[in-house]
Amino acid sequence: MTGTTRAERARMPLARDVLRAVAEEHGVCVRPVAVRRTDVLTGQTEIVDIPCGSTRASQCPTCAERKRRLRAVQCREGWHLTEEPTLDADPATAEQLFLTGLRADLTKAHAEAGTPDAEDLAAVLVEVDEQLADSGVRGTLEPATAARRVRSTRRRQDTPDLPRRPIAARTLGKAYATPDGRTFRPSLFLTLTLPSYGRVRSDGTPVDPASYDYRRAARDALHFPKLIDRFVQNLRRFVGYDVQYFAVVEPQRRLAPHLHLALRGTVSRAELRQVVAATYHQVWWPSADRPSYTPDRAPRWTPDLGAFTDPATGTPLPTWEEALDDLDQDQDAEPLHVVRFGPQLDAQGVLVGSDQAGRCIRYLTKYLTKSVAECHSATTATEADHIDRLAAELRWEPCSPTCANWLLYGIQPRGAHPGLHAGNCRARAHKREHLGYGGRRVLVSRKWSGKTLTDHRAERRAWVLDVLGDTATRPDPTRYLWALVRPGDPDATPLATRLLRAVSERVRWRQALDQALARVEGPALPTSGITSERKAA
Incomplete structure (x- = not known):
C-alpha cells in the first residue's frame, strides 16, 4: 500500500x-x-x-454464548414448575416381553449346563442382551457387581445430628394462598461457601501467604463435588421430599470454589443452617502428608512384576487395595481429610416471573463461558503468586485413587500401569485452569424440568x-x-x-x-x- x-x-x-x-x-x-x-x-x-x-x-x-443461553432456558423452565414432571417409563412392548422371557429360559439353561454348553449359551445370552438394548430397554438384567468397602456410618462427634423424615414422592415445594385466592409457589436462591484458610485482602490474596493453609484449600477444592452430593442428600432427608436443584460451581476471589443453587420450593434459613452445619464428607484414604519419594527418585515400573517398585531395593509397592486394608485394620485411624461448608450462607426467596428471578438466572450463568481460573484472572503480581502457590500444592496432592501422585507416598494407584508418572497426573483437577475443582460446573437434578x-x-x-x-x-x-x-x-x-x-x-x-x-x-x-x-x- x-x-x-x-x-x-x-x-x-x-x-x-x-x-x-x-x-x-x-x-x-x-x-x-x-x-x-x-x-x-x-x-x-x-x-x-x-x-x-x-x-x-x-x-x-x-x-459458548449459545450454550450459556441454553443453560439459562433450562434453569428458567424448571425453577417454578407447578406440576410434577412426567418421567414415567413407557410400558414394555411385545418384543421386549418376548426377549425377556427368552432370556429367563436361557439363564436357567446356562446355570444347569456343563462347561462346553455353558460357553455357547453365554454367547447367546450376550446376543439377547444386545437385542434387548436395541429394542429400547434401559439398563442390564445382570449388572456387574464390584466389591464395596463399607465403613461405619456413625456420625462424627463434632457434628450435630440431623433429623430424618420419610421422603415423599414429590418435587414441588409448598404452595401458598393469598387472601384474594391466588396461589403461588416461591423458590429459593442459595449460595454456600467453604471455610476460611487465612485472612485475605479485598482482591482475594492472603495477607500472610506463609500462614495461609494452601493444603487445606487444595483438598477442599478436590473433594468439593462430594460435599455437594452430601448436602443435597441431607437436605432431601431433612425436608422430606425430593428437592430439585440447578447448581453452578464458581470460584471466589480467593480462588476457593463456592456453590450457587436454584432450589425449587422454600426452606427456612434456620433449617438451611442446620443442614449446612450437619453436612461433611470424610476422605478415607491412606496418609498423604509426607511423601516417601521425590519426582527425581520416584518408583519405577517393573515389567516382569507388573508393578511399581522401590528404585533402591526393587521391592514392589503396596497396591491401593492393600493400603486400604491396612487402613481398615487400624482402629485409631483418622480420615485423611474432612471437608465442610463455611459459616457464610445466603438464601433469597424468588417468585416466578419477577425481576429478581431474571437477575438470579443471569448470575447463575454469568461465568459459564469461562474456565475456573478465567473467572478471576490475575492482574497483579500478588494475585499471580497466589495462583502459583495453589497450583504448586495441587500438583503433588492425590486427586483420586487412580492418581499417579500416590507413587510419591509409596502406594501404587488403583489400576496402575507403566504410563503413570508422579507429579504428572492428567486429571483436570491438577490443571491450572481448573484450580483443583475437577467436577462439572453445572449440576442439574434429574427431575428439574423433565427434559x-x-x-x-x-x-x-x-x-x-x-x-x-x-x-x-x-x-x-x-x-x-x-x-x-x-x-x-x-x-x-x-x-x-x-x-x-x-x-x-x-x-x-x-x-x-x-x-x-x-x-x-x-x-x-x-x-x-x-x-x-x-x-x-
Whole structure:
C-alpha cells in the first residue's frame, strides 16, 4: 500500500480479525469442524461444517454464548414448575416381553449346563442382551457387581445430628394462598461457601501467604463435588421430599470454589443452617502428608512384576487395595481429610416471573463461558503468586485413587500401569485452569424440568421451523456416514471461505426469521435486527 507509513499500516486491522468479528456478530462459529458426509443411498459426498460446541468464550465466543443461553432456558423452565414432571417409563412392548422371557429360559439353561454348553449359551445370552438394548430397554438384567468397602456410618462427634423424615414422592415445594385466592409457589436462591484458610485482602490474596493453609484449600477444592452430593442428600432427608436443584460451581476471589443453587420450593434459613452445619464428607484414604519419594527418585515400573517398585531395593509397592486394608485394620485411624461448608450462607426467596428471578438466572450463568481460573484472572503480581502457590500444592496432592501422585507416598494407584508418572497426573483437577475443582460446573437434578439439554435444543429447532412454516423432518441418522476432514485434504476449502459462506447463510436465515415473526406477531414488531431470545434459538 503506497503513501502510508509502517506505523499507519500496523494500525490497520487484519482481514482475518475483521472476518472473525463479523462472524461473532452474526452468531457464526469461528472454528467450525469440517466433516465429510456420505449418503449411503445415493453415494453423494459433501463437506459440511458443524459448530465446535466449545463452552469457552476464549475458544469460540459464539458457541459458548449459545450454550450459556441454553443453560439459562433450562434453569428458567424448571425453577417454578407447578406440576410434577412426567418421567414415567413407557410400558414394555411385545418384543421386549418376548426377549425377556427368552432370556429367563436361557439363564436357567446356562446355570444347569456343563462347561462346553455353558460357553455357547453365554454367547447367546450376550446376543439377547444386545437385542434387548436395541429394542429400547434401559439398563442390564445382570449388572456387574464390584466389591464395596463399607465403613461405619456413625456420625462424627463434632457434628450435630440431623433429623430424618420419610421422603415423599414429590418435587414441588409448598404452595401458598393469598387472601384474594391466588396461589403461588416461591423458590429459593442459595449460595454456600467453604471455610476460611487465612485472612485475605479485598482482591482475594492472603495477607500472610506463609500462614495461609494452601493444603487445606487444595483438598477442599478436590473433594468439593462430594460435599455437594452430601448436602443435597441431607437436605432431601431433612425436608422430606425430593428437592430439585440447578447448581453452578464458581470460584471466589480467593480462588476457593463456592456453590450457587436454584432450589425449587422454600426452606427456612434456620433449617438451611442446620443442614449446612450437619453436612461433611470424610476422605478415607491412606496418609498423604509426607511423601516417601521425590519426582527425581520416584518408583519405577517393573515389567516382569507388573508393578511399581522401590528404585533402591526393587521391592514392589503396596497396591491401593492393600493400603486400604491396612487402613481398615487400624482402629485409631483418622480420615485423611474432612471437608465442610463455611459459616457464610445466603438464601433469597424468588417468585416466578419477577425481576429478581431474571437477575438470579443471569448470575447463575454469568461465568459459564469461562474456565475456573478465567473467572478471576490475575492482574497483579500478588494475585499471580497466589495462583502459583495453589497450583504448586495441587500438583503433588492425590486427586483420586487412580492418581499417579500416590507413587510419591509409596502406594501404587488403583489400576496402575507403566504410563503413570508422579507429579504428572492428567486429571483436570491438577490443571491450572481448573484450580483443583475437577467436577462439572453445572449440576442439574434429574427431575428439574423433565427434559435434557437435547430436548431443549429440539424444542428450539421445532419453534424455528414452526415460525418459518417449514415442515421438514429430521433425516434418518443411519442414512449418512460421517468422517472428519483431515488437514491437507484436497477437497477442503480454506477457513476464511467457509466463514464467509456461513456468515452469508446466517444473514439470510435471520432475515427469513424476522420476516416470519413479523407476519405472525403483526407489523408493530421491527423486522430489523434480532433479539437475544431469537438469537438463542
